[in-house]
Amino acid sequence: MSQPSALQDLVIVDFSRVLAGPLATMVLADLGAEVVKVERPGVGDDTRHWGPPFDERGEATYFQSVNRNKDSVAIDLGTDAGRDEARALIARADVVVENFRPGLMASLGLDYKSLAGDKPELVYCSVTGFGGSGAGAALPGYDLLVQAVGGLMAITGAPDGEPQKAGVALVDVITGLFAAVGILAALRHRERTGEGQLVEVDLLSSLLAALVNQGSAYTLAGAVAGRMGNAHPSIAPYELYPTGDGDLVLAVGNDKQFAALCAVIGLEPDARFATNKERVAHRDALRDVLVQRLAARPAAEWVPALSAARVPAGQVNDVAGAFAFATSLGLDPVVEVPRADGSTARLTRNPINMSATPPAYRTAPPDLPST
Structure with a gap:
């Protein structure tokens, strides 16, 4: 008998690519949600091709970092048939996640406004770089760019050196986690009221929120932090x-x-x-x-x-x-997730521990469907 999951029976249609959106949906998939990843025929998610490194099967390790526990379908959203197929998926879904440039989903008739009339209980999450409307909507949302304009690089690095980015796409990770929280909050609201809603998360706002003490130093005291290397502005040593x-x-x-x-x-x-x-x-x-x-x-x-x-x-x-080090502490940081061909993928485990409904690792990141 399989163990119960916290989000079982929750269905998510995931149109997102690269990192922030896929991370959000993988977190929810680990907790039991059924996630259907919609990809471009013959191409798929951009990160399928981001390498090296590649694993022993020649698959990009980047893609595999945020796409386990998902099914994949290849749909050409540029065709009437493809859009009909997408609507059929959404008809049985609780949640839609997308991170296309603002306005694209509306042009396809797949935005929240177009869908909510027939499905008012739908929770729809849009992830953008600089907001879905206004002057920021036209700006491309790349993690490095947001680290630069969002102040993170100005406080990272040696005082006499150049501004530095974090060693991972940290803004995408933070945004994905905020998106997952927003989706869960919207689902809780739906449980009480039956109403869905639009959840919007953008990279720049997520980074500014994640500046925490450095952000409040500016908003409350007007203090603008600079680079201090590895030192802390408020604690020593x-x-x-x-x-x-x-x-x-x-x-x-x-x-x-x-x-x-x-x-x-x-x-x-x-x-x-x-x-x-x-x-x-x-x-x-x-x-x-x-x-x-x-x-x-x-x-x-x-x-x-x-x-x-x-x-x-x-x-x-x-x-x-x-x-x-994590292994020596008994934290078991790696999980082996089964692939369809009988092999396993060694992936970083979900850090959430739950006594009754823990994360599960049902399937490895999916192969790109043939067309």
Whole structure:
């Protein structure tokens, strides 16, 4: 007997491509939703061709990162027959997700306004780069572009270096998660009222919301952050430090942790470092003292000593090391998902744990249907 799922019987028609939309629908698919991915005949999602790297079957690993637990259909939306086929799918769906350029779905008669008259219970999620209307509607929504214009690159990187992007398409990931939350909230509203609604999420607004403390520093205090390398604007010590061999991250968030750090490294009390406020005010002096003390031992020795004293500390892992570290902690970061040909795809597991209706991994990302 199969385990129940949180979103069983929920049907989603997914017209989205690349990352934000597909991530949102995969999260919901992991939780039990039936997701039908609509792709262009012969071409499919753009990320099917984004590589290297490719897996042992020659499939792009990018596409596989956000498309498990989905079925795929190839539909030419530029034809009357294709649009009729799409409407037939939507007729049995609870949710539609799309991230085409604003106005395209309306031109096909597949936008929320066109569909809601016949299906008022429909939840329809549109993901855009800079909003579905207004001056931003015509702008292309690429993650790197949004990281630049949205302020993230201005606060990422060394103070004397060039602005830097994050190492993954972080804005797309954040937007996809906001989209999933919006869809679930709309479904809860529908449970109470029977009414569907339009959910709109854009990359720029998602990034601005994700700036959190850096955003509120500006909105509340007019403080415009700059690049600080690995340092934190409001906490110290909270950055990367050299040691006798290798680099060490310290993430000291309160005075108790700082006292424990001092005990481990043999640092005597100093009025300049008594409170976090004082440590931030004297961060350069504090760094000099810590660098001198940490030079006595390699990072590999400092980490266990500091961790034993409950001081947040660690070395910088590469991606392989990160998965190995999670495995050593019993977090089981990799799942093996069955493919139709009998092989398995090793994918990163959904991070949500649920006692009654946990995520499930039913199928690997689908092959592109033949036309």
